[in-house]
Amino acid sequence: MAEHPKARPARVVEQHRSGYIVSDGPDHGFPVESLPEWQRPPGYRKGTVTIDQRPGVGDWLLVEGRKAVALLPRRSAIKRGAAGEHYQQQLIAANVDTVFVVCGLDADFNPRRIERYLLLVRGGGVEPVVVLTKADQAEAADAEVLPDAMAALVELAAQGVAVRAVNARDAESVAALNPWLQPGCTAVLVGSSGAGKSTLTNTLLGTERMKTGEVRENDSRGRHTTTHRALIPLPTGACLIDTPGMRELKPTGEEDxxxxxxxxxxxxxxxxxxxxxxxxxxxxxxxxxxxxxxxxxxxxxxxxxxxxxxxxAAHRLAHRRAQKAEEKVANKSLSKRLDEKYGKH
CATH class of the missing domain: 1.10.40.50 (Probable gtpase engc; domain 3)
Incomplete structure (x- = not known):
């Protein structure tokens, strides 16, 4: 703050290619221009930062006018390994208290996917809550789904993970999530497409803000109705981050x-x-x-x-850190030789 005496804090509510939408108060969002190093491709040249070191939805920035000048420290972060051969981390959400792992009680129910989500969530130091949607459809679900769901519930209970089964379209049912949506709290929704995240968001808001879509009957898969991450204030005083469905969940190497x-x-x-x-x-x-x-x-x-x-992933992370350390030593050595030959400028 001392370096930017005129700056004020604002929270990232949307992230786009060219910049960010931030908010410094309820219902007061405005665009800000990001720092150049947040836009350059990783490794483009000296001064760039890695993907996970750039602001994401939920981060707090210092802004002056319509420009972002600094990223404030995070208290928590949910990440995954980015797609591709080279090691990168992708930020899903920052400064969150709870992650709602949303899974439908239909043919797309997958206990193994829930385990993968829990691995990533706990790696970020955030409390996970498994939300089983489409509880109103459970009786009509395939005969194989309910036994798998019951077995998964036993496993989750043994791990101390909270589980709530809800009808995402019913406000009274969704009220079961209120203990994690108190004033000042931030929660993020994660889950595959068609799990009911956008429907859940609309019910919590009490309005049809998020676009929803139907799932395919043959496999209960849905289309990406949420196209970008967005932080939304709720009537309870909490904040909710809705995310697009994620088909690939690669570990970062920092999970336990x-x-x-x-x-x-x-x-x-x-x-x-x-x-x-x-x-x-x-x-x-x-x-x-x-x-x-x-x-x-x-x-x-x-x-x-x-x-x-x-x-x-841990091996690739260690290799990458070692490379960066070597590059830092080499750059210092080169700078020293240049200073000795040409003098400091």
């Missing part, structure tokens, strides 16, 4: 798999061999639990899959 699969980790500690691979080793407590029906084999398979993905 053990925290999200504490039941599997606890079983692994009981194995006869400390380096047990849980394959055909004698005395494997994990395999015994699977054979006894105490551990879902699909959950265990997802545990192995996510462990490999997080380890791979």
């Amino acid at each position: 798999v053990a925290e999200n699969f504490s039941d599997v980790e606890a079983l692994a500690e009981k194995c006869r061999f400390r380096d047990c691979k849980h394959a055909r080793e004698p005395g494997c407590a994990v395999r015994e639990a699977i054979e006894a029906g105490k551990l879902d084999p699909q959950r265990f398979a997802n545990y192995l899959k996510l462990s490999d993905e997080v380890a791979g």
